[in-house]
Amino acid sequence: MTKPPQPDGPPPHPHPRKPVLALPPGSCDSHCHIYGPFDRFPLPRDRSFTPNEAPETALRRLHGHLGIARAVIVQSQGHGFDHRPLLDALARSAGRYRGVALLKPSCSEEEIAAFDAAGICGVRFNFLSHLGGRPDIDAMRAIIAKVRPFGWHVAVHVAGDDITIWSDVIRTIAAPVVIDHMARPPLSAGPDGSAMRTLRALVDGGKVWVKLSGGDRLSAAGAPYRDAKPIAASLARHAPERMLWGTDWPHVNLQGSMPDDGDLVDFIGDIVPDEASRRRMLVDNPAAFFGFDTHRPSDA
Numbered sequence: 001m002t003k004p005p006q007p008d009g010p011p012p013h014p015h016p017r018k019p020v021l022a023l024p025p026g027s028c029d030s031h032c033h034i035y036g037p038f039d040r041f042p043l044p045r046d047r048s049f050t051p052n053e054a055p056e057t058a059l060r061r062l063h064g065h066l067g068i069a070r071a072v073i074v075q076s077q078g079h080g081f082d083h084r085p086l087l088d089a090l091a092r093s094a095g096r097y098r099g100v101a102l103l104k105p106s107c108s109e110e111e112i113a114a115f116d117a118a119g120i121c122g123v124r125f126n127f128l129s130h131l132g133g134r135p136d137i138d139a140m141r142a143i144i145a146k147v148r149p150f151g152w153h154v155a156v157h158v159a160g161d162d163i164t165i166w167s168d169v170i171r172t173i174a175a176p177v178v179i180d181h182m183a184r185p186p187l188s189a190g191p192d193g194s195a196m197r198t199l200r201a202l203v204d205g206g207k208v209w210v211k212l213s214g215g216d217r218l219s220a221a222g223a224p225y226r227d228a229k230p231i232a233a234s235l236a237r238h239a240p241e242r243m244l245w246g247t248d249w250p251h252v253n254l255q256g257s258m259p260d261d262g263d264l265v266d267f268i269g270d271i272v273p274d275e276a277s278r279r280r281m282l283v284d285n286p287a288a289f290f291g292f293d294t295h296r297p298s299d300a
Helices: 056-066 084-092 109-118 137-150 167-171 187-192 194-204 226-238 261-271 275-290
Strands: 028-032 070-074 097-101 120-126 153-157 177-179 208-211
Touching (some): 028 056, 056 261, 070 275, 084 109, 097 109, 109 137, 120 137, 167 194, 194 208, 194 226, 261 275
Parallel strands (some): 097 120, 120 153, 177 208
């Protein structure tokens, strides 16, 4: 038997606590990943990192524990362009999951159509070095043109001041755009730094949404992530109609102690204190943006 590869970091928290905050019915985890099971879906050789096994069954148990009803599973560089784990999860979900793909410029219309029918509704582009680095912009535009007839959104993953560097490119995207993890701005610059000002300006343009995920990655102090609250709360106040939230489970590419997902849920109460706004961010916005109420997989 082949020995499994050594993961690059620790596994997710094995026993997250029950959140104090009760999530509204129909809440959506708008950003999470799955890996494996590796006996069915081995990791590809061209992956950019090696994750721990974190299959859909574990994700489903976590969501049941936290009070989450729906989820958007984002294809990760850990599985590269092998979407079999994601497609398997979508087929099992009875409409509870939507997916976000990683695509090559060579992808065919038939492949995209099959992904669309399975429940995939977006394509992601990573600008981080450990996830493959900046994409070729011409290739990126070619992919966006191919998915546009299907009404997919475009997910953009940047960090530091990259949102400012790439803001003009983002403005030219002829599709709804979601910025992952609040654009991971420099914590030291606070909510009024250049990255945050650029992000708010993009949101004000009318087609950019933001995932208020990754507070644990921004924080220097650790749980309960109060040092990240000013950034997340400022976005939630600025445009509540364009905010989404996600766990980012199973928290890959982190070293040291893993975040407790119960803490991440309770962080919602810190950044969005009123119940109506929480329902908008957790239920109404994702239902509209990801098309949960209109998409019905053929086998659901």
